[in-house]
Amino acid sequence: MRFTDQLWNEALPIYTKIQDHPFNQEMKNGTLPVEKFKFYIYQDSLYLAEFARALATAGTRSGTSQELLDFLQFAQNAILVERALHIGYFKEYDINSNSGKAPGCFAYTNYLLAISTFESYEVAVAALLPCFWIYKKVGDYIYKNQVRPNLYQNWIDAYAGEEFGLSVEKALRICDDLAENASESTRKKMSEAYVMATRLEYIFWDSAYSLEEWGV
Template sequence: MKFTDELWEAALPVYEKIENHPFNRELKKGILPVEKFKFYIFQDSLYLADFAKALATAGTKSGNSQELLDFLEFAQNAILVERALHISYFKEYDINFKGEKAPGCFAYTNYLLSVSAFESYEVAVAALLPCFWIYKKVGDYIYAHQSKPNPYQNWIDAYAGEEFGKSVEKALGICNQLAENASPATRAKMKEAYLTASKLEYVFWDSAYRLEEWPV
């Protein structure tokens, strides 16, 4: 069993809750209220800006130039997606928010930035993996079970697409290689980081569905 298989099995209950969350169920059917999708897209644009920073920071800790290049490419792709949101979705849905991160987005991005800065390369890679892997799994699931026509088809196609799949496979391969050479203690911390980030993935979707605001 690969280490990532262990990670998937450990976090499967979390993934199943993400897959069955009303946000994704309604997006799959094409009935997600547009205001919730707009909120999600705006928060995602804020998330991706910090995700790119976390990816680049993690990459500087890599043990070889190839993985540094891989993580810098991941970071570049995150920035390009963030820009594409503004060019496409922000115009299509007339998103003109000037607000701040919702609590869910704030918690997730600060966790990733903290881990990438202060934890080992191995732990940082594990923490960053759910954003690749869970999104690919959710995208594939929705693509296979969606109602058509679907107003959110472009979003579905992006995460179920082959190009994104290549990045996911690369990230999984790096994580498995690191785990092979890691101590039991480091592998345990990697699993903990993966689980925490997976839970924060759920929090992010739930935050968007609830149009979450700060209580004060």
């Protein structure tokens, strides 16, 4: 069994809750309220900027020039490819919010930045993996089961698309290669980081659905 298969099995109960979350179920059915999608898109735009920084930071700590290039490409895609989708939605839905990060986005981005800066490269890669893998899984699930026509088709197509899938497979291969040569203690920390990031993925979806605000 690949190391990433072990990661998936370990965090599967959390992924199941993400897939079954009302946000994703209502997106699948085309019934997600627009205000919740607008909140999500704005928060995701803030998330992606920090995710790109975390990817680039992790890449500079890689052991090979190829992996450095891979992570810089991941960072560029986070800014250019996915951001382009958001720009379209910002215009379509007239999103002009400047409220800043909600608690869920703040917690997730700061976790990834801290891990990418202070933990080992191997642990950073594992922590960054859920954003790739879970979005692909959710995108594929919604694409296969969606009600058509769907108001959110562009989002669905982006994450169920082949181009995004290639990036996910590359990230998985890197993680597996690193785990194969890592010590048992490092593999344990990689697993812990992956599970924590998966929890924060759930928090991010839930934050959007509840239109989360700071309590103070």
